[in-house]
Amino acid sequence: MTAYTPFQWPTLYTREIGPHDDLQSYQQIFHQWDKICDEKLAQVPCNSIFCRGKARTIFDTLWAIQHFMPHARKTFTPAEIQQHKCYAVFDGKGKMQGLGILKEKADAIFIDTLTTSPENIALSSSDKKVSGVGRLLMKRIVHDLIQKKTKKPIHLVPTKISISFYKKLGFQGDPMKECLFVTADTFQELYDRSSNKLPPSPPAKVTLSKLILLWYNLWNTFW
DSSP: OOOBOSOOBTTEEEEEEOTTSOHHHHHHHHHHHHHHHHHHHHHSSOOSTTOOHHHHHHHHHHHHHHHHHHHHHHHSSHHHHTTSEEEEEEETTSOEEEEEEEEEOSSOEEEEEEEEOGGGSOSSTTSOOOOOHHHHHHHHHHHHHHHTTOOSOEEEOOOGGGHHHHHHHTOBSOTTTSOEEEOGGGHHHHHHHTOOOOOOOOOOOOOHHHHHHHHHHHHHHHO
8 A cells, every 4th residue: 555665865755655545635635736736827927829938838837737637636536546556756744746647558557647746846946846756756666667577668648848858768759759668678777867866975973982983093003
């Protein structure tokens, strides 16, 4: 029911969601995400096909997240969730920051949804956001497929703004003509590319015992 990855970013972790979880609480999150998308879309000065640049990217990203919400709501029901694999990303405070939904088909593992919270779509440089959500979700998905020794490829249909993200991870194909894909023999490479750059370790604390040991070693060395 509840599974945690053997890896996690410094402030994020993934969790598999199953039929025994409180699905209603996730429905409430999706409702909240919908409202956030509406509020942010109303603030983006991009209401025509002539909109370009950063405003267009923000508009398209929020639109894509909101577009996935009906599918997420349908999936997070007792009958449907058993037909899917669902993963959520949480921060250290237990707040959901991302969602991944996939379904195993006869010839492939199809990723239906891979999205971050709309709260992470910054409208200005001063907005706070959580980064690395998509990579962590992909890392968890591939990790589980490797553990299961899955031989089926991963397929997905990207949005226009997500094509470069998947291409950097190693997905192949022409998104204008077909879905993007990676074959099972390249899962390990995909797993490695999904890794996040962790910050350097904090400097070690200097304690009194360490100072005494250092002084003792120096004394024996020079005297």
